[in-house]
Amino acid sequence: DAGVIQSPRHEVTEMGQEVTLRCKPISGHDYLFWYRQTMMRGLELLIYFNNNVPIDDSGMPEDRFSAKMPNASFSTLKIQPSEPRDSAVYFCASSSTGTGLLAQYFGPGTRLLVL
Amino acid sequence: SQKIEQNSEALNIQEGKTATLTCNYTNYSPAYLQWYRQDPGRGPVFLLLIRENEKEKRKERLKVTFDTTLKQSLFHITASQPADSATYLCALDRGSTLGRLYFGRGTQLTVWP
Numbered sequence: 001d002a003g004v005i006q007s008p009r010h011e012v013t014e015m016g017q018e019v020t021l022r023c024k025p026i027s028g029h030d031y032l033f034w035y036r037q038t039m040m041r042g043l044e045l046l047i048y049f050n051n052n053v054p055i056d057d058s059g060m061p062e063d064r065f066s067a068k069m070p071n072a073s074f075s076t077l078k079i080q081p082s083e084p085r086d087s088a089v090y091f092c093a094s095s096s097t098g099t100g101l102l103a104q105y106f107g108p109g110t111r112l113l114v115l
Numbered sequence: 116s117q118k119i120e121q122n123s124e125a126l127n128i129q130e131g132k133t134a135t136l137t138c139n140y141t142n143y144s145p146a147y148l149q150w151y152r153q154d155p156g157r158g159p160v161f162l163l164l165i166r167e168n169e170k171e172k173r174k175e176r177l178k179v180t181f182d183t184t185l186k187q188s189l190f191h192i193t194a195s196q197p198a199d200s201a202t203y204l205c206a207l208d209r210g211s212t213l214g215r216l217y218f219g220r221g222t223q224l225t226v227w228p
Contacts, residue, residue, distance in 0.1 A: 004158075031214045042220040043159070043204065050214060091158050095214060102208075103149060104216060106158030 004107035006092050012113045018080040021110045023092030024073055033104060034067055034077050035091040043091075049075065082114045118142060119219040121205060127225045134192040136222045138205030141186060145207035148181055148188050149216065153202045159218075162203075163190075195226045 005024040013019055025032050033048040047057040052069045060067070064083070069075040079086055089111050093104040122137035138148070147166045151159035165172045165181045165188070172179045178191040192199050202223045206216040 033215075043218040045215065045217075048215060056215065093158070097214060102147065102214065103161035103164060104159075104206075105161065109156075109158050 004092055004094055004105055006090075006107035006110050008110060009108060010111045010113075012115065013082055014115050015083055016081045017114075018078065019082045019086075019112060019114075021077040021090050021092075021112070023075045023077070023107060025075070025092070025094030026096075026105055027073065028098070029094035029096045029105070030072075031095045031097065031104075032069060032075050033093040033095075034075070035093065035106075036088045037091060037109075038088045046077070082112075084114045087112055087114050119205060119207065119217055121203075121219040121222045123222055124220070125223045125225070127227065128195055130196060130226055130228050132195055134195045134199070134224055134226070136190040136203050136205075136224065138188040138190065138207075138219055139186060140207055143207075143209050144183060144186075145209065148179075148205060148207045150177075150179060150188075150190050151204040151206060151218075153204060153221065159204055192224075195224075197226050197228055200225050 007022045030051050034046040035043050037043045046059045047067045048055055049069045067077045089109045091106050091109045093106040095104045118141045120139045128134050147164055149164045150162045152162055153159040163174055163179050165179045167183055176193045180189045202221040204218050204221040206218045
């Protein structure tokens, strides 16, 4: 398996622009997670899905952030409008409860810089 | 809310020694605890999972202990090597929310020759 795939790997944008991050989870995994990592706050969970349904979005910082999972193999995280404080590394991760393992498998991340 | 503390932000040890990293938590009793490794510029990588009814787990040079009374997990790397240098994160569930993990801030380990 190719693992969790994220795109783009790097994104530089100007304040006010819309940013869309994409994720393809590992095939067969039923959980998908979006995290944000910064030096100041560490790894923060933004939202997670189970079987394509959002379960907990309490970590989404504000209404500027939205996430969708239209099918089992694709998810997006959108920031509109973006602000400099959104600069961070955004990770997508997936996991499977089917095996009972519950480990999360992370993608390589998207490094976002908002100018 | 769940609070997770890892003993220090950085740990420096000499090659060949055993590295011991600490993860303490409060407020909840997790059903399991996990350890991840993160290299610069990459996502965390799962290493080990230990369940609440397990005291110890081993994988090659890695050993994890889980003391639910002390609310603490210890992560050991024996015969450490420079290639073990990375940030190590502990993560735990809250018992009631399947699938979701709470991550500590991590400990940056440097193994020098």
